[in-house]
Amino acid sequence: MNPSEPSQAAALFRTLQFAARKHRDQRRKGSARAPYINHLIDVTRLLAEVGSVKETVLLQAAILHDTIEDTETSQAELEKEFGPEVAGIVAEVTDNKSLPKADRKRLQIEHAPSLSNSAKQLKIADKISNISEIGPDEPPDWSAERRREYLAWAQQVVSGCREANPALERRFDEVVAERHRALQTVA
Numbered sequence: 001m002n003p004s005e006p007s008q009a010a011a012l013f014r015t016l017q018f019a020a021r022k023h024r025d026q027r028r029k030g031s032a033r034a035p036y037i038n039h040l041i042d043v044t045r046l047l048a049e050v051g052s053v054k055e056t057v058l059l060q061a062a063i064l065h066d067t068i069e070d071t072e073t074s075q076a077e078l079e080k081e082f083g084p085e086v087a088g089i090v091a092e093v094t095d096n097k098s099l100p101k102a103d104r105k106r107l108q109i110e111h112a113p114s115l116s117n118s119a120k121q122l123k124i125a126d127k128i129s130n131i132s133e134i135g136p137d138e139p140p141d142w143s144a145e146r147r148r149e150y151l152a153w154a155q156q157v158v159s160g161c162r163e164a165n166p167a168l169e170r171r172f173d174e175v176v177a178e179r180h181r182a183l184q185t186v187a
Contacts, residue, residue, distance in 0.1 A: 011056050012044075012059055012060065015060045016040075016041070016063055018067075019067060022067050022071040022072075023036040023037055023040070023066070026070065028133065029139040029141075030138050030139055036070075039066075039130075040063050040064075040065070040066065042132075043062045043063075043065065046125040046171070047059060047062050047121060051124075051167050053165075057083075057085045057086050057089070057118070058118045061086050061118065061119075061122055062125065062126075064078060064082065064086065065090055065126060069097060075087050088116075089118050092115050092116060093119050109153070109157055109160065112157050112158070112160025112161050113160040120161035121165045121168060124164065124169060127154045127172060128172050130150075131150070131154050131176060131179050132175055132179075134147050134150060134151060134182075135183075136182055148183055151180065
């Protein structure tokens with residue numbers, strides 16, 4: 001390691017601090033209304049723990065993956081703070097919020113096969129984290145049908161990301177099966 005470069009831990013903590021500041025007022029949709037940063041930590045943990053990802057750039061991108069989409073952060077700002085590789089991965093997984101939700105969801109399915117390997121791994125980890133929160137009563141304002149539709153849509157997105165990280169793909173399939181079983185009890 002170049003002595004002038006920060007350690008992986010230092011780089012990740014700096015990235016976490018940036019993301020926590022950007023997402024400080026955001027909450028998850030579940031009834032617990034958990035701080036949004038918990039989702040970013042979970043996605044990063046899934047990449048490292050389940051996917052055995054060690055690349056600092058991808059782990060930083062995981063922490064930052066929703067900053068362009070959900071905060072006032074620009075790709076240029078991410079590039080300045082974290083470099084073009086991190087900003088590029090984040091940009092790959094960022095939805096264009098000026099489009100209607102149905103179009104954004106369709107585009108995620110269409111674009112998944114053309115994502116970089118890093119972006120595909122990040123997309124899978126993000127979907128695992130998101131669907132892990134789907135249950136018979138969660139999110140509380142979603143109907144059972146909407147929960148099932150979300151699972152089906154997530155499967156379509158991840159189908160375009162296959163062969164990027166077999167361990168993440170296995171975990172995704174396990175979590176989808178668990179969520180489907182949990183939703184069988186819901187009318």
